[in-house]
Amino acid sequence: MAEFPLKHVYEAQQFDRNLLDTVFQVANDMKQDMADGGKRYGRALNNKIMASLFYEPSTRTRFSFEAAMLRLGGNIITTENAREFSSAAKGESLYDSTRIMNGYADIIVMRHHEAGSAEKAARVSTVPVINAGDGAGQHPTQALLDLFTIKDHFSEISNLKVAMVGDLKYGRTVRSLSYLLTKYSGIKIFYVSPPVCRMESDIKDYLVKEGVPWVEETDLDAVLPQVDCVYMTRIQRERFIVPGDYDEAAGKYILTIEKVRRMKPETIIMHPLPRLDEISQEVDDDPRAYYFEQARNGLYIRMALLYLLLTAG
DSSP, X not given: OOOOOOSOBOOGGGOOHHHHHHHHHHHHHHHHHHHTTSTTTTTTTTTXXXXXXXXXXXXXXXXXXXXXXXXXTOEEEEOSOHHHHSGGGGTOOHHHHHHHHHTTOSEXXXXXXXXXXXXXXXXXXXXXXXXXXXXXXXXHHHHHHHHHHHHHHHSSOOSOEEEEESOOSSXXXXXXXXXXXXXXXXXXXXXXXOGGGOOOHHHHHHHHHHTOOXXXXXXXXXXXXXXXXXXXXXXXGGGOOSTTXXXXXXXXXXXXXXXXXXXXXXXXXXXXXXXXXXXXXXGGGSTTBOHHHHHHHHHHXXXXXXXXXXXXX
């Protein structure tokens, strides 16, 4: 059994290289076991219960966590939208909801609209809490599956140039991925966004502190031929506060087949999904389009985390 010192997973900064290697090894084991019909891990979490507590809508994250728990032989309790259909609608605090769930489940997977909410829940929870996205804060499990996808393609996560494109100001996935990329050598990050969506200074300052070079760009065409990974994101209407900012940013960057032809043959295209119009559907057939494989990798990463948090000492 792999050692895993974390009790909760609420931010990317919790992971060092050793922990990342552990998660990726177990995820690879899960992937192989799935191909073998679940002979090794299919009953690993028998009689364990996962509470799926999502205060915001979700498809891939929620379903992949629930599928992961079921694939490991566990059970789930869930609500369609905890913000509307749980006692939160009656004004129940996150503190109380977390303490109540401690009596029902062995692990809590939480998506919440407030940044930092998962860490707050973890402080009072007697069972493991996994952050499945906290507002414009972080999405650590998405970043883990993103890195797992990059590693699967390039074998090593080093000496790579990564472009993060779109909503960088409110995009929790790019924030978490930026943190994790600092654990590897030879990384350079290109932040490509409209001025209203620039990456926040806390992330850029962290990169400087960790010695990871980054540049800001507005011209995607100029960046595409240089990079090894293009990480597209949607412009998130629901995150914008200032009227007019969304209209200024929406539709700014659209990856078409013509633009893809400017990329290197080995470059991969990623996206946390859902997409709007930022990647043309015709790009899906290009062998460099990795976003559906990326989504599938979420199952193995989340199986690994559930297993490690519930079985490793």
